[in-house]
Amino acid sequence: MLEIKNLTKKFGNKTIINSLSIKIPTGQILAIVGPSGAGKTTLLRCIIGLENVDSGEFFWNGHQFDPTNSDPKNSIVGAVFQNYQLFPNLTVMENIILAPVKVKGVATKLAKDEAQKMLDQLDLSGKENLYPYQLSGGQQQRVAIVRALAMNPKILCYDEPTSALDPDLRKEVAKLILNLKKDAVTQIVITHDMEFAENVADEILKVTPIK
Amino acid sequence: MLNYIQQILPALLGGTKVTLSIFAITLIIAIPLGILLGVTLTSKFKPIKWLLNTYILIMRGTPLLLQLIFIFYGLPLLGIVFSRYNAALIAFILNYAAYFSEIFRGGFQSIPKGQIESAKLLRLSKWQTLRYVLAPQVFKIVLPSVGNETINLIKDSSLVYVIGIGDLLRAGNVATARDVTLLPLILVGIIYLILTAITTYILKAIEKRTNVWR
Secondary structure, three states, X not given: OEEEEEEEEEEOOEEEEEEEEEXXXXXXXXEEEOOOOOOHHHHHHHHOOOXXXXXXXXXXXXXXXXXXXXXXXXXXXXXXXXXXXXXXOOOHHHHXXXXXXXXXXXXXXXXXXXXXXXXXXXXXXXXXXXXXXXXXXXXXXXXXXXXXXXXXXXXXXXXXXXXXXXXXXXHHHHHXXXXXXXXXXXXXXXXXXXXXXXXXXXEEEEOOOOO | OHHHHHHHHHHHXXXXXXXXXXXXXXXXXXXXXXXHHHHHHOOOOHHXXXXXXXXXXXXXXXXXXXXXXXXHHHHXXXXXXXXXXXXXXXXXXXXXXXXXXXXXXXXXXXXXXXXXXXXXXXOOOHHHHHHHHHHHHHHHHHHHHHHHHHHHHHHHHXXXXXXXXXXXXXXXXXXXXXXOOOHHHXXXXXXXXXXXXXXXXXHHHHHHHHOOOO
16 A cells, blocks of 8 residues: 655745645555646656655555655656657667666566567557657557556556547556556556546545645 | 879878877767766756856867967967877867767757656666666767767868878978979868768768667
8 A cells, every 4th residue: 555644845935735645555546636737747756756855754555665765676656657758769678678677687588578478468569679759659658658567666657648649549548557457556647637537546636736 | 193193192191190190089089078078067066067168168269270379389388388299189179079068968958858757767777877768869869960070070180280290281282382283282182082971971871870760
């Protein structure tokens, strides 16, 4: 279970998040919804450790952790960015196995086998040696998901996963997220798409701008 | 005529050797130096940035010829004496490193921040991020500009003439003055063209290899 206690984040004098507490049981999906400027992305960036928090504590299964700690052993959170941020100079396969091989020291052969399994599951067979620019947006997103999963995060976060996709692909992503739930991946989805949130989430957190 | 060409060719090739040695040594030192200064320019530490920007302003804002003359003829007045060859190398390295540092600064700054964040989330170390993510992307971005400067350098190297170094241009000029014929200067032009053509070809080949991804 992920537990966040009294998270506060300010930019200068402006409070973006005020003493927010969240609990997500393992394998559940939390959707964070709200209008632009409500601090959804800031909240996500705090959870994935790209922003320092002003106060607040993070616990995974009762053990406190620091999301900004980049120690590979502390790899609790993974993320899929809005524009995926695949590395354009690396092929699909290289994108996925870079971190497992270089950071975790997994043997290349083993990492490739694992990656191939996930690629096959996500309908990306045969794309291993393509570069990101040769893929559609939906395919890039699935590669980004595989890349994040390859580091075995306990929690996977998505920033606006549907914003760049057409309606058919939105359903595909929803299906994908629900499938990962079956594998007990805890997931946090930032979206302004209420319908999508209702389709996938066990719980919906509405954030509003702080006046 | 062929006889004459055969006669002066050894002198011209000797000059070419000097030209190439200045070219190669300048590149080998100025490019890494430019990378280092370029990365430093993206840092947030103001005093060093100010210092570097002043250096770049002077190097890019005054003629290379002046810098060359200043180092070889000017500095001895302050008791700092370099050999002709070393003075030429110092001038070229300082001048070209300034241009390269601006090129590399631009290269590093044009990589989206998300790439670095993405690498951080995958727990790649700073060095790994530089090695596998940033460097290849920056390399591709800066290649055309670095190529331009490289070709410029071949031609700029002829400026060492003014401090009396026996480069390709001087070898040609000496022969022209001695034998009262245009041929040596035409040959010099042809040799410069061959050098730039080879460099252009190599640069194109490297660029082609980076074009497999976008």
